[in-house]
Amino acid sequence: MHQELQPTLDFARQMDLEDPLKEFRSQFCFPRHNGKDAIYFCGNSLGLQAKNISGAIEQELKDWRELVVGGYLHAKNPWLYYQHNFSNPLSKIAGCKENEVTVMNTLTVNLHLMLLSFYHPTKQKYKIMMEAGAFPSDQYAVETQVKFHGFSPDDAIIEIAPKEDEKILQEDDIIEAIERNKGSLALVLFGGINYYSGQFFDLKRITAAAHKAGAIAGFDLAHVTGNVPTQLHDWDVDFAVWCSYKYLNGGPGAVGGVYVHERYAKDIGHTRLAGWWGNDEATRFKMEKGFIAKPDASGWNISTAQVFNMVALKASLEIFEQTNIASLNAKSKLQTGYLEFLLHQLSNINFEIITPKEPERRGAQLSLYFKEQGKEIHKRMMDSGIIVDYREPGVIRVAPAPMYNSFEDVFRFYEILRSI
Numbered sequence: 001m002h003q004e005l006q007p008t009l010d011f012a013r014q015m016d017l018e019d020p021l022k023e024f025r026s027q028f029c030f031p032r033h034n035g036k037d038a039i040y041f042c043g044n045s046l047g048l049q050a051k052n053i054s055g056a057i058e059q060e061l062k063d064w065r066e067l068v069v070g071g072y073l074h075a076k077n078p079w080l081y082y083q084h085n086f087s088n089p090l091s092k093i094a095g096c097k098e099n100e101v102t103v104m105n106t107l108t109v110n111l112h113l114m115l116l117s118f119y120h121p122t123k124q125k126y127k128i129m130m131e132a133g134a135f136p137s138d139q140y141a142v143e144t145q146v147k148f149h150g151f152s153p154d155d156a157i158i159e160i161a162p163k164e165d166e167k168i169l170q171e172d173d174i175i176e177a178i179e180r181n182k183g184s185l186a187l188v189l190f191g192g193i194n195y196y197s198g199q200f201f202d203l204k205r206i207t208a209a210a211h212k213a214g215a216i217a218g219f220d221l222a223h224v225t226g227n228v229p230t231q232l233h234d235w236d237v238d239f240a241v242w243c244s245y246k247y248l249n250g251g252p253g254a255v256g257g258v259y260v261h262e263r264y265a266k267d268i269g270h271t272r273l274a275g276w277w278g279n280d281e282a283t284r285f286k287m288e289k290g291f292i293a294k295p296d297a298s299g300w301n302i303s304t305a306q307v308f309n310m311v312a313l314k315a316s317l318e319i320f321e322q323t324n325i326a327s328l329n330a331k332s333k334l335q336t337g338y339l340e341f342l343l344h345q346l347s348n349i350n351f352e353i354i355t356p357k358e359p360e361r362r363g364a365q366l367s368l369y370f371k372e373q374g375k376e377i378h379k380r381m382m383d384s385g386i387i388v389d390y391r392e393p394g395v396i397r398v399a400p401a402p403m404y405n406s407f408e409d410v411f412r413f414y415e416i417l418r419s420i
C-alpha cells in the first residue's frame with residue numbers, strides 16, 4: 001500500500017483520483033438502485049455490460065441483414081474466421097501463445113471435451129484428483145467421465161479437503177496428496193480459484209507435481225481469467241477451460257475459452273472429438289472424408305462460429321486491449337486490500353473472511369462466512385443497493401472488479417454494512 005489506509009470517504013476518493021484505470025468505469029452500464037448506481041460487486045458471477053457492446057451487436061445484425069450468407073466472407077468481421085479475433089487478446093490475458101487458445105461452446109462442455117482428449121485411464125492409472133467442494137458442474141463432469149470409462153466415482157475421484165477447522169486448502173497438502181497417489185493418478189483438475197472460498201491455487205506448483213506423478217494437469221479458470229494473471233504456457237499447464245461471462249464481461253452464457261499447451265495443440269493426431277470447424281481451413285469446404293485438424297487450439301473447434309454468442313466478448317476484449325491484466329491486477333490488489341481493511345473495522349456484524357489473506361493467494365473476491373443469518377444479511381445488502389451473491393452454506397461473495405469498480409464503491413459498501 002502506498003500510504004496508511006483510512007476508513008473515510010475522502011481517502012477512498014483520493015484513491016480513485018490516483019487510480020490510473022479510473023476512466024474505464026465510464027465505459028460500463030451500471031444497474032440502478034433508488035436513482036443511483038448500485039454497488040455492483042458481482043463481477044465474479046456476471047460482469048457488467050460494456051457500452052460498446054450494443055454497437056458491436058448491431059454491426060453483426062446489419063451484416064446479417066444486408067449480406068446474409070455473404071457475411072461469412074464479407075462481414076466487417078468475417079464470420080468464417082470469427083474465432084481468429086480472440087487468440088491475440090486472450091493469449092495475453094491467459095499468458096500463453098496465440099496458437100494455444102481458442103473460444104468455443106461453454107465451460108462445462110469444453111471441460112468434457114478436454115477430458116475426452118486428456119483423460120485416458122488405464123487399469124493402474126485412472127484416478128482424478130480435485131479440490132473438495134469444486135464447482136458442482138465440474139464435479140458432475142468428472143463423476144460422469146469416470147463412469148463413462150467404467151470406473152466408480154467413489155474409487156476413481158480423490159477429493160482434497162481442508163484440514164479440520166480450516167476453510168482453505170494448504171498447498172503442501174495438495175502436493176503431498178499428488179505424490180502419495182502417483183501410482184494411480186491419471187489427472188489433476190483444480191478450479192484455479194475456488195468459487196466458494198476465493199482461494200487462488202498455485203497452478204505452477206500443482207502442474208509440476210502432477211507431471212512428476214505422471215499425471216495431466218488441467219484447470220477450470222472460470223474465476224481466474226480476466227481476474228488474476230496466469231502464465232499457462234510457462235507453467236506447463238496441459239489444458240484449461242474458462243467461461244467469459246465473469247471478469248471477461250462477455251455476457252450471460254458467452255462463449256467459453258480453452259487453452260491447450262502447444263505440444264498438443266500442434267499435434268493434429270491428438271485424440272479429440274471433431275467437427276468441421278476444427279478442420280484445416282484450406283480443406284474445410286472441400287467436403288471430403290478424413291478430418292485434418294488445424295495445428296493449433298482451434299483444431300478443437302467443432303461447430304460453426306456462434307457469432308452472436310461471441311460478439312459481446314469480442315467488444316469487451318477491445319476494452320481489455322486498452323490496458324493489461326497486470327495493471328488490472330495491481331489495482332485489484334489495492335482495492336481488495338482496502339475492502340479487507342474496511343471489513344476489519346466492522347464490529348457490528350459477525351463474520352469471518354475465509355479467503356486467504358495473502359494477496360497472491362486470491363483474486364478480486366473476498367468470501368464472508370456467516371455462521372448465522374447469512375441469507376438475511378444478504379437480503380438486507382441487496383435491499384440497500386449492494387449487488388453481491390450468496391452461496392450455501394453461509395457465504396456472501398464480495399468481488400470488486402478493478403475494470404469498473406471504484407474505491408468509493410468499496411467505501412459505500414462498508415458504510416452500508418456498518419448501518420445494517
Ligand SMILES: Cc1ncc(COP(=O)(O)O)c(C=O)c1O
Nearest residue numbers: 106107108135137195220222243
Ligand atoms: C468455477 C465454475 N466452473 C464451472 C461453471 C459452469 O460454467 P458453464 O455453465 O458455463 O458450463 C461455473 C459457472 O459459474 C463456475 O463458476
